Amino acid sequence: MPALPKTESDIQPAHLDRSTVKRNPMKSQYLQDTALRYFLEVVRCGSISEASQRLNVASSAISRQISSLEEMLDTVLFERRPRGMVLSAGGEMLAAHAQKVRLEADRVVADLQALKGLRSGRIRIAASEGFGIDFLPRLIRSFQQKYPAILFQVFVGPPAQVSRQVRDGNADVGVTFNRHPEPDIKIVHQQPAPVLLVMRAGHPLSRFKQVTLAQLQPYPLALPDPHTTLRQLFDLACSRQQLVFEPVLTSNYIQTLHNYLLEGDALSITGEVTVRYRIGKGELVTMPLRDKALDGRYTEVQTLAGRTLPRIVEVFIEYLLAELDREVPPQGSVS
Numbered sequence: 051m052p053a054l055p056k057t058e059s060d061i062q063p064a065h066l067d068r069s070t071v072k073r074n075p076m077k078s079q080y081l082q083d084t085a086l087r088y089f090l091e092v093v094r095c096g097s098i099s100e101a102s103q104r105l106n107v108a109s110s111a112i113s114r115q116i117s118s119l120e121e122m123l124d125t126v127l128f129e130r131r132p133r134g135m136v137l138s139a140g141g142e143m144l145a146a147h148a149q150k151v152r153l154e155a156d157r158v159v160a161d162l163q164a165l166k167g168l169r170s171g172r173i174r175i176a177a178s179e180g181f182g183i184d185f186l187p188r189l190i191r192s193f194q195q196k197y198p199a200i201l202f203q204v205f206v207g208p209p210a211q212v213s214r215q216v217r218d219g220n221a222d223v224g225v226t227f228n229r230h231p232e233p234d235i236k237i238v239h240q241q242p243a244p245v246l247l248v249m250r251a252g253h254p255l256s257r258f259k260q261v262t263l264a265q266l267q268p269y270p271l272a273l274p275d276p277h278t279t280l281r282q283l284f285d286l287a288c289s290r291q292q293l294v295f296e297p298v299l300t301s302n303y304i305q306t307l308h309n310y311l312l313e314g315d316a317l318s319i320t321g322e323v324t325v326r327y328r329i330g331k332g333e334l335v336t337m338p339l340r341d342k343a344l345d346g347r348y349t350e351v352q353t354l355a356g357r358t359l360p361r362i363v364e365v366f367i368e369y370l371l372a373e374l375d376r377e378v379p380p381q382g383s384v385s
Contacts, residue, residue, distance in 0.1 A: 085115040086148045089127065092116065093145050096134040119144070146234070149219045153357055171362040172201045176215035178226040179304055180324035182206035186225070188327065189373055193366060200362060208277060216352050222363045224352035225370065227279045227321060232352070239351040239371050245283050245344040246336040248320040250311050253335065260338040263293055270316040272299040272307045279347050280319050287343040308334065323349065323374070349374060 091101040092112065102109040120127050127141035137145060177186055182204065190202050205215050213232040215221040224235075227243050247261060255261055255269070273295075274281045288295060298316065301307050307318045308325065312333060320336065328334045351367060351374075353359060359367075 083151070085119050086144075086151055088112045088115045089119060090145065090148045090152060092128070092135060093137060093141075093148075096136075098135070150354075150356060153219050153354070157358060157360055171197075171199065171360070172203065173223070173363055173366050174203045174205075174221045176205045176207070176212040176221035176224045176226075178209055178212055179206055180227060180321050181225045183304060183324065184327045185323050185373075189370060193369055197362075200366075209279060213352060216354055219354065222353070222359060223367060223370075224350070226350055226352065227347055228350045229279055229282075229347055234355050235352045236355040236357075237350050238353055238367060239374070240348050241374065242345060243321045243323070243347045243349040245280055245287075245319050245339065245347060246322060247339050248308070248311065248318050248325055248334055248336045249315075251332055251335050253315060253317075255317070255337075256335045258337060260340055262340045263288060263291055266295070266317055267293070270298040270314070271295050272301070272310045272316045272318045273297040274304065274307065274319070275300060275302045280321065283344050283347055284319050287339070287341040290343060291341070321347075321349075 088101065088105065088107070088111075091105055092098055095101045095104060098109050098112050098116075101107075101112055105112070116127060123140070123144070125140035126138050127144060128135040129138055175186065186204060190204075194200060194202075205212075205221060207215070209226045209228050212221075212224045212226040213228075213235055216224040217232070217234050223238075231237075247255070247266070249256060255265065258265075273284070276282065276285065299307065299310055304320075304324060308320075308328065310316055311318055319339075322336060325334050325336060329336065351370060353367075
């Protein structure tokens with residue numbers, strides 16, 4: 051595992067605005083304009099009545115604050131519909147601003163608490179399933195052995211949802227596989243994440259250094275769902291070579307596919323980081339596939355563009371990047 055600062059006290063506000071403490075909405079709310087806080091809650095809930103319940107504030111008070119905002123800005127912020135309230139174009143602009151104000155207020159409070167010597171904190175991560183199975187749990191556990199007071203919250207979902215969590219301020223950092231740029235997302239780190247063939251150790255194909263797609267035809271395939279970047283690139287490569295495969299198993303759960311491989315000669319596709327630890331245990335083997343279309347995928351570490359991160363999040367990102375760089379080479383042995 052990569053090196054960390056020696057002690058929790060090493061995490062101090064320095065040349066960047068950072069902190070080591072968890073978000074404290076009971077304090078940070080006082081640094082936010084009341085009208086903006088009410089507005090943002092209505093955006094989240096989609097209705098004034100639900101926002102009223104969550105804020106424990108009268109619906110009429112929320113309505114007055116939003117009306118005041120609309121009057122001051124001379125723009126309609128919501129389209130009032132029978133099933134809820136939908137942001138107008140102007141409302142979307144204000145929501146983006148209000149979100150950044152909320153995150154900045156959280157950071158300022160965390161920095162102030164850090165000056166008092168508090169050594170707790172929370173890191174919210176959104177990740178693709180390939181990272182959520184083994185990689186992140188092991189990384190988080192290792193990090194917490196050095197900083198036991200740091201709490202983690204992990205959301206696992208498809209790449210688009212990962213970026214959405216970061217964009218909406220629900221995650222401090224996103225770790226995902228991506229093929230296309232996302233709006234309002236800062237890419238902290240990007241590295242190639244090619245599609246690899248994966249099989250049980252001792253599989254007949256495991257003696258090769260790399261194989262072609264055509265060499266897969268005699269074997270059953272267990273493939274991820276078509277919405278994944280893995281499957282999309284695989285299907286594109288097969289289409290270009292006019293190859294047709296009918297998977298014997300399709301699943302939206304990667305562990306199901308990998309466990310299935312252990313029981314026979316089926317093949318699947320994966321990214322290196324997803325199976326890194328099962329390779330280390332000698333259960334699975336990976337190797338490259340000869341098709342450039344399978345190289346069009348990247349590992350991305352994402353944050354919200356324009357946001358200043360708490361210090362503890364930046365320390366964790368440094369730790370994360372060091373571990374991502376520790377790649378395990380494919381295990382094929384003969385050309």
